[in-house]
Every structure is written in C-alpha cells, then in structure tokens.
Amino acid sequence: MNNQIHSMSDSIVQEINNLDNVSILKLDKEEIINLFKANGILLFRGFDVDVDIFKEFTNLLSIDFINYAGGAFSRRVINGDETLLSVNDFKSEIKLHGEMYYQQNIPLMLWFFCANPPLEDGETTVCDGRQFFNEISSSTKELFSKKKLKFNVRISQEDWQKKYQTDDLNQLEEMCRKNNTHLTVNEDQSILLEYISPAIIPSRCGKYQVFINSLLPTKQLNPKIINFEDDSEIPEEVVSELNEIAEKITTEISWQKGDILMIDNTRILHGRRSFADDQRDIYIRLCSPAFSF
Numbered sequence: 001m002n003n004q005i006h007s008m009s010d011s012i013v014q015e016i017n018n019l020d021n022v023s024i025l026k027l028d029k030e031e032i033i034n035l036f037k038a039n040g041i042l043l044f045r046g047f048d049v050d051v052d053i054f055k056e057f058t059n060l061l062s063i064d065f066i067n068y069a070g071g072a073f074s075r076r077v078i079n080g081d082e083t084l085l086s087v088n089d090f091k092s093e094i095k096l097h098g099e100m101y102y103q104q105n106i107p108l109m110l111w112f113f114c115a116n117p118p119l120e121d122g123e124t125t126v127c128d129g130r131q132f133f134n135e136i137s138s139s140t141k142e143l144f145s146k147k148k149l150k151f152n153v154r155i156s157q158e159d160w161q162k163k164y165q166t167d168d169l170n171q172l173e174e175m176c177r178k179n180n181t182h183l184t185v186n187e188d189q190s191i192l193l194e195y196i197s198p199a200i201i202p203s204r205c206g207k208y209q210v211f212i213n214s215l216l217p218t219k220q221l222n223p224k225i226i227n228f229e230d231d232s233e234i235p236e237e238v239v240s241e242l243n244e245i246a247e248k249i250t251t252e253i254s255w256q257k258g259d260i261l262m263i264d265n266t267r268i269l270h271g272r273r274s275f276a277d278d279q280r281d282i283y284i285r286l287c288s289p290a291f292s293f
C-alpha cells in the first residue's frame with residue numbers, strides 16, 4: 001500500500017489513493033491501523049465506494065457503533081440504520097470541535113463518508129489538537145488548567161424526548177448518570193443539564209497534551225450555555241485567541257464523491273465551512289476502534 005500514501009500539501013491529513021484499482025476492502029488492515037495511530041486522520045480517495053461498502057469497510061476496523069442519543073444536532077438516519085447518520089442539519093459554518101465533548105461518553109473514533117459533494121464550499125475542516133495546544137499562549141493554558149468548562153442547558157420536555165430518543169425519565173436519569181451529567185427535572189418536565197469537561201486532555205499515550213472540546217462551536221452557536229465551572233465567563237479575548245489559532249492551523253478537505261475520512265476523536269478536531277446548495281450529503285458513523293488504541 002506504500003506507493004498509495006501521500007500527505008495533502010501542508011496538511012496533517014494522510015491521503016490513501018487508489019492507484020492500483022483495488023477494492024478498499026482489500027487494503028492491508030495492519031497498515032491502516034499503524035497509519036491511523038501515527039497520524040490520527042486518514043482520507044481514502046478514489047476507491048469505488050457506495051454506502052454498503054462504506055459500512056462494510058468501517059465494520060472491519062471499528063466496534064461499538066453508537067446512535068446519536070444526547071447529540072446536539074438533528075441528524076437523519078440513513079437506510080433505517082441508526083449508526084449511519086447524515087450531518088446536514090443546517091448549512092452554516094461549524095467551528096472546530098471534538099465530537100460530543102459536551103458529555104462524558106464520547107465516540108473515540110469517527111468516520112465520514114461523502115455520498116455526494118457540495119457544488120461548492122462546504123469543506124470539512126480539521127486540525128490536530130496537539131498542535132492546537134502548542135499554539136495556545138501560556139496564560140490561556142494556565143486558565144484552562146485551573147478552570148474546567150461547564151455546559152449548562154435547559155431543554156423543554158418535547159426537545160429532550162426527541163434528543164434522548166425516550167420519554168422515560170428513568171431512562172434519561174440513567175443516561176445522565178452514565179455521562180456524569182447533573183440532571184434537574186423542573187415542574188413542567190423541562191430539564192436542566194450540567195456537565196463539566198476539561199478543555200485540555202492528555203493524549204491516550206500520555207505523551208502529549210491535546211486541546212479538544214466543544215468550546216468554539218458552542219460559543220458560536222449557543223454562547224449562553226457555556227462558562228467556566230465557577231460560572232465565570234470565558235473572556236472574549238480568549239475565545240478570539242482560540243479562533244485565530246483554529247483558522248491558522250486548519251486543513252480544509254474538499255469532498256469528492258466516495259471519499260472516506262477516518263478520525264481519532266481523542267486528538268483531531270473537525271468542523272465545516274458553510275455552504276449554500278442542497279447537493280452536499282455527508283454521512284457519519286460514531287464508534288470505537290476494533291484494535292488496541
């Protein structure tokens with residue numbers, strides 16, 4: 001597989017191209033795993049992939065596929081499979097983030113599949129959380145080491161039942177307990193959720209610090225629900241600093257039909273540029289690696 005691998009220019013993304021006209025299902029699994037562990041992000045391009053092959057390929061390398069209960073956005077289930085979801089809830093920009101970092105149980109690994117590319121714009125953005133950490137000023141690093149992030153959100157009864165895919169309060173309590181999320185149920189059956197998360201985590205190998213969280217899109221889309229754990233506000237200049245770093249170290253992926261992106265969700269942040277057309281159809285699967293990691 002060696003002659004099929006190259007880096008996108010100036011990029012963290014390792015691209016694996018189909019130069020020998022082989023099936024993606026025939027690629028050397030061990031080699032993929034080693035590349036994934038080293039780089040955290042792989043783009044498979046030029047293979048003949050439809051949605052069934054995408055599922056088969058991801059099933060070879062991943063386990064514990066989850067549905068999106070508790071997720072922040074509405075996602076369309078594809079072909080009746082709750083572990084295969086469309087990401088196009090709306091069309092505006094989504095800033096760099098780790099997937100589902102507003103709860104304890106995050107998927108360790110993400111897969112994206114380009115069922116149909118946008119006519120223009122709508123690139124998926126990525127960056128390495130290790131590099132992000134290295135770029136942050138020492139005063140901001142110190143602030144995040146002292147104070148964790150707190151997500152604090154009120155959700156109506158109708159909305160939590162949809163979001164958590166249940167109308168049973170006991171089940172909701174159980175999900176919140178497993179996610180280390182503090183739940184308050186109000187008289188009108190609306191709920192208040194409170195979750196505290198670090199902005200910076202040690203890498204799984206323990207050698208690096210990684211800036212990965214849901215701070216930037218939350219500040220962008222729903223600023224009232226995020227503060228520090230002591231209820232103090234995250235200073236605007238800190239948010240500006242982080243947005244500047246994010247732009248500086250972002251790699252854009254311009255989708256081609258059939259592209260597959262494999263992402264380490266404990267290290268690589270992702271987001272997307274805005275788009276205007278109705279063509280863009282990108283699917284996602286959330287899971288764990290089927291190998292030691």
Ligand SMILES: [Fe+2]
Binds near residue numbers: 097098099100270
């Ligand atoms: Fe995401």
